[in-house]
Amino acid sequence: MLDLPPVPGDRRASVSGGLTPVMAGCVVLVTADRRSGELASALARRGATVRHAPSLGIVPHVDDEQLLARTRELVADPPEIVVVTTGIGFRGWVEAADAAGLADDLLAALSGARLVARGPKARGALQATGLVADWVADSETSREVLGHLLAEEALDGRRIAVQHHGAGADGIDEELAAAGADVVSLVVYRWGPPRDPAAVRDSVRAAAAGDIDAAVFTSAPGAHAWLGTVRAEGALADIVGRSGDGSMVMAAVGPVTAGPLRAVGIEPLVPDRGRLGALVRTLVGHYENLHTAAVTTPAGRLQVRRTVALLGDHVLPLSPSGLEVLRLLVEARGAVVTREQLLAALPGSSCDPHTAEVVVARVREVCGGREVVQTVVKRGYRLALSS
Structure with a gap:
């Protein structure tokens, strides 16, 4: 990628x-x-x-006879209130109705209802079909939708269609029914393994x-x-x-x-x-x-991550050995890192100072030269930091 x-x-x-x-x-x-x-x-x-x-996984209900049967019920006896809980679920419902030749009838039935959306994505799905939400839950929770309906609506005897998300009803059906509503539940997709x-x-x-x-x-x-x-x-x-x-x-x-x-x-x-x-x-x-928050060098900001190093907005082409050397220098924050410390951080068990020198030379090459990685005579190396 x-x-x-x-x-x-x-x-x-x-x-x-x-x-x-x-x-x-x-x-x-x-x-x-x-x-x-x-x-x-x-x-x-x-x-x-x-x-x-x-x-x-998502298990679609495009061929679910129960979904289509309840859709036909709503076409024949339109709801007064419709709760749309997810954009993908509402779109799937309309697509399933369209496959059965019911989409126009379904949208006509919904157009006369009070439309309640559980968040902007549900509202957007309604708008895509030409419908307009009458109320949208800011918190995007079913609990807020339920609270709004119980507080603002006289529900006794009212026909309410609830399109559910994959996790299920969240208890909303039962509480609406307890308030006297005639609830029609529609599960358009559900979570599967x-x-x-x-x-x-x-x-x-x-x-x-x-x-x-x-x-x-x-x-x-x-x-x-x-x-x-x-x-x-x-x-x-x-x-x-x-x-x-x-x-x-x-x-x-x-x-x-x-x-x-x-x-x-x-x-x-x-x-x-x-x-x-x-x-x-x-x-x-x-x-x-x-x-x-990365350290600042004369060549720019320098940060070492788990697998790469960044200088400014660029990824440095470093080998794993070079990355570990640079990590030590950054962690030292301008203090001297000895050759022995560098060798200990490198793969293998080399004690040859020349090995450290070769890796440091490569790090210098990709970082902008000696102005960034400095040699401290007879002691080791340090990273030049800018104030």
Whole structure:
């Protein structure tokens, strides 16, 4: 997914398209099934390497006779109130109705109802069909929708259609029915088992071993399912520990999705708005802050990550040995690093000072020469820092 062409006149590299590769060297786990391609592309454009392991699958109901039967019931006896909980679910409902030749009749039946949307994505799906939401839940939770209906509407005897998301009804049907409403439930898709359970297990093991730098979650059921595999693999303590020390970043699209993570002691990044774009910006912003906190050298900001080093907005073409040498120099923050310390950090067991000199020469070459990596006579090397 990475495209790192050489910069003219420079041995360094940058991500194509003009975007700063602020996430270069970061392996990001995407646990979502739906819209995963869009999410992965957005992260890859900022330099990330994306690993995809959906923790749940989506089971569509396009051929579900119950869905079509209830759709026909609503066409024959239109609802007074319609609750739309997800954009993808509403679109799937209309598509299923269209496949059965019912789409026009369904939209006509819905057009006379009070339309309640569980967030902007649900509102957008309504708008795409020419319908307009009468009320939208700011928190994007079923609980807010239920509270609004119970407080604002006289529900006794009123016919309410509720399109559910993959996690189920969240108790909303029962409470509306208890208030006297005639509730028609429509499940347009539901969560099912992951298509590739082995990939999910491998992602958990990689996260526990330190090979995943960030994990992204877009639904509470997906987060809960991934954590279930974490527990099954005996990796919960390792992953909670990595999240706590900052070596692995967790990001959730909203507070509801963050709930299962917080329940086990993980505090994820959560954007102010529950959108994939906002989620990507929040994660990118986290790494931009780290980039800003990097050491400053005469050649620019320098940061060493787990698998790459960045100088300014460029990825340095370093070998694993060069990366470890540069990591030591950065961690020393301008203090002298001896040849013995450098040799100890290199693969193998060489005691030849010339080995360290060769690696340092390569590091100098890609970092801009002696003005960045300086020799301290008879002592070792130091990184030149700018104030």
